[in-house]
Amino acid sequence: MDPLEVEFLAEKETVKIIPNFSLDKIYLIGGDLGPFNPGLPVDVPVWLALNLKQRQKCRIVPPEWMEVEKLEEIPFSMGLTKLLLTHASDNIPKADEIRTLVKDIWDTRIAKLRLSADSFIREQEAHAKLDNLTLMEINTIRTFLLDSLNCMYKLRSNLQQGSSKGQFSNY
Amino acid sequence: MSDALSDCGSDASHDGGQEDVMTPAELIEKLEEAWLNEKFSPELLSNRSEVVECVMEQLTHMEANLQRVKKGDAKASIHRMEIDRIRFVLSSYLRSRLQKIERFFPHVLEKEKSRGEGEPSLLSPEEFAFAKEYHANTETYLKAVALKRMPPNLQTVELLKAVPEPCLDSFVFLRVKEPQENILVEPETDDQREYVVDLEEGSQHLMRYRTISPLVSSGAVQLI
Amino acid sequence: MESQSYFPVQPGVGVEENFLSLDDILLTHERLPVRTECTFPRLGFLDKSSDSQDITEGTKMELPLWLSKGLYERKRRVLSVEMPKVYREGWRTVFTADPNVVDLHKMGPYYYGLGSQLLHFDSPENPDIAQALLQTFIGRFRRTMDSSQNAYNEDTSALVERLDSLEKRLFKSGQSGLNGFQSWEKGQAAQLTASSLVLNYRKRKMMDVQS
Numbered sequence: 001m002d003p004l005e006v007e008f009l010a011e012k013e014t015v016k017i018i019p020n021f022s023l024d025k026i027y028l029i030g031g032d033l034g035p036f037n038p039g040l041p042v043d044v045p046v047w048l049a050l051n052l053k054q055r056q057k058c059r060i061v062p063p064e065w066m067e068v069e070k071l072e073e074i075p076f077s078m079g080l081t082k083l084l085l086t087h088a089s090d091n092i093p094k095a096d097e098i099r100t101l102v103k104d105i106w107d108t109r110i111a112k113l114r115l116s117a118d119s120f121i122r123e124q125e126a127h128a129k130l131d132n133l134t135l136m137e138i139n140t141i142r143t144f145l146l147d148s149l150n151c152m153y154k155l156r157s158n159l160q161q162g163s164s165k166g167q168f169s170n171y
Numbered sequence: 172m173s174d175a176l177s178d179c180g181s182d183a184s185h186d187g188g189q190e191d192v193m194t195p196a197e198l199i200e201k202l203e204e205a206w207l208n209e210k211f212s213p214e215l216l217s218n219r220s221e222v223v224e225c226v227m228e229q230l231t232h233m234e235a236n237l238q239r240v241k242k243g244d245a246k247a248s249i250h251r252m253e254i255d256r257i258r259f260v261l262s263s264y265l266r267s268r269l270q271k272i273e274r275f276f277p278h279v280l281e282k283e284k285s286r287g288e289g290e291p292s293l294l295s296p297e298e299f300a301f302a303k304e305y306h307a308n309t310e311t312y313l314k315a316v317a318l319k320r321m322p323p324n325l326q327t328v329e330l331l332k333a334v335p336e337p338c339l340d341s342f343v344f345l346r347v348k349e350p351q352e353n354i355l356v357e358p359e360t361d362d363q364r365e366y367v368v369d370l371e372e373g374s375q376h377l378m379r380y381r382t383i384s385p386l387v388s389s390g391a392v393q394l395i
Numbered sequence: 396m397e398s399q400s401y402f403p404v405q406p407g408v409g410v411e412e413n414f415l416s417l418d419d420i421l422l423t424h425e426r427l428p429v430r431t432e433c434t435f436p437r438l439g440f441l442d443k444s445s446d447s448q449d450i451t452e453g454t455k456m457e458l459p460l461w462l463s464k465g466l467y468e469r470k471r472r473v474l475s476v477e478m479p480k481v482y483r484e485g486w487r488t489v490f491t492a493d494p495n496v497v498d499l500h501k502m503g504p505y506y507y508g509l510g511s512q513l514l515h516f517d518s519p520e521n522p523d524i525a526q527a528l529l530q531t532f533i534g535r536f537r538r539t540m541d542s543s544q545n546a547y548n549e550d551t552s553a554l555v556e557r558l559d560s561l562e563k564r565l566f567k568s569g570q571s572g573l574n575g576f577q578s579w580e581k582g583q584a585a586q587l588t589a590s591s592l593v594l595n596y597r598k599r600k601m602m603d604v605q606s
Contacts, residue, residue, distance in 0.1 A: 154409030
């Protein structure tokens with residue numbers, strides 16, 4: 001999957017905004033939004049929040065986990081974090097510090113992920129529980145890991161080949 | 172908006188039929204689930220024409236409404252953004268199905284041929300036409316560029332053998348939507364033993380597609 | 396997003412071959428040392444080192460995999476296939492000691508593919524060969540992964556030059572994951588660029604104009 005598609009999925013998440021305009025409730029296909037009143041916080045999907053922000057129609061309230069102290073505790077959505085840091089950094093306290101921290105945490109987590117991938121292959125395991133992995137993390141290693149597991153599977157089925165040789169197809 | 176769904180709602184649920192009427196929001200969710208499942212499953216999944224048709228209907232209905240709105244309307248631009256997003260998912264979903272049909276066409280057609288009566292069809296009527304045409308074009312092409320110059324006994328290629336089958340033993344990433352108990356995990360090597368795992372709601376796993384493919388069709392797990 | 400308009404058929408890996416895979420077609424051209432176990436009448440012209448009309452029994456020669464596989468029969472001995480040295484015990488010991496030191500491109504480049512294909516020919520060593528292929532792959536996995544996931548925006552030719560063709564393919568898929576992520580992170584992913592097809596087309600047009 002393209003990272004932009006992971007980002008697309010992150011844009012579906014909900015974020016709180018403080019609008020500076022008024023508008024009645026909107027009946028979208030995916031659900032109702034609003035009403036919007038100046039100064040009153042309201043929940044909207046990220047794609048709308050970013051659009052309103054770009055048109056200077058709102059301020060985005062950063063999600064509460066988006067703080068230096070909290071980022072290290074939970075696996076955060078890289079897609080959402082980057083979207084907010086890119087398009088709404090003026091609404092995020094200590095944005096630069098968070099940006100550096102996010103990068104460091106990402107590098108650590110990816111290094112750990114590779115370690116687990118290697119042990120999954122080495123031990124020839126059949127199942128792994130990965131509750132802490134975010135979609136962006138899965139996505140960076142997906143093709144490589146799945147292709148490798150496939151190759152390994154085929155090489156392992158060679159071991160059974162020993163007994164049933166002799167009939168090859170015509171190709 | 173719910174009036175637009177009245178003629179779709181009754182047959183919209185593919186699996187089990189507990190939900191008789193879907194809200195438009197649930198419908199969009201179904202489309203997104205189908206999209207990701209199709210993107211990540213190694214084989215072509217059963218078609219979800221009923222979802223596709225209902226979404227199309229929703230979009231047409233909404234676009235017709237927007238025609239009547241005057242330019243510069245604040246709400247209209249938000250509606251248009253949402254329509255664009257839904258359209259993107261819809262086309263990406265249909266495109267990934269077409270790509271799989273191109274990759275596996277002889278097997279897809281074979282499966283469709285051997286399907287028992289009453290079983291849901293793998294392909295939508297449009298996809299079926301596409302697959303047949305793709306098959307015919309491939310055969311014509313192979314004949315024209317090479318086969319007709321071969322000795323008579325070597326002029327056929329059995330496409331079912333020549334085109335690789337989807338590998339159901341591929342691993343997939345998944346998230347559990349409905350908890351499952353006692354899923355049997357087959358051993359990978361001779362010195363391992365088979366064991367069972369419980370899939371808790373919301374948990375994520377990496378395992379073989381073959382083990383959980385029925386759960387994908389039933390909607391109990393979501394490929395990610 | 397996925398701009399690829401043509402999806403090449405992947406090689407089969409293991410004992411299966413994919414008929415429409417270019418990699419597998421190249422693989423079947425790999426030459427194997429064989430010994431004829433009967434006379435091949437009137438085919439002497441194929442063996443340039445002899446003047447006789449027939450290929451006599453006991454002749455040692457090299458045949459491509461596809462031909463050896465086609466002629467090989469278990470019941471009636473037509474030819475026997477000799478293991479290329481990289482699959483023999485001596486080399487297997489080297490692989491067990493440290494699979495990462497071996498230049499699989501030079502020894503291959505179809506080390507895994509050809510090795511798997513050899514299992515079609517009867518040999519008491521087959522189980523050991525199959526085991527060696529698997530263990531070599533596992534032993535080299537970490538290095539293939541790390542090099543493919545660390546090399547961003549640099550010349551990768553040194554990293555891939557010792558990889559077998561299968562590992563090279565994996566290296567590429569690792570790189571595409573890394574590059575996709577990196578350019579997304581830098582915000583380049585959202586910019587549209589002309590496809591390489593269009594660029595090449597323009598280049599060609601330029602050349603037409605110049606000539």
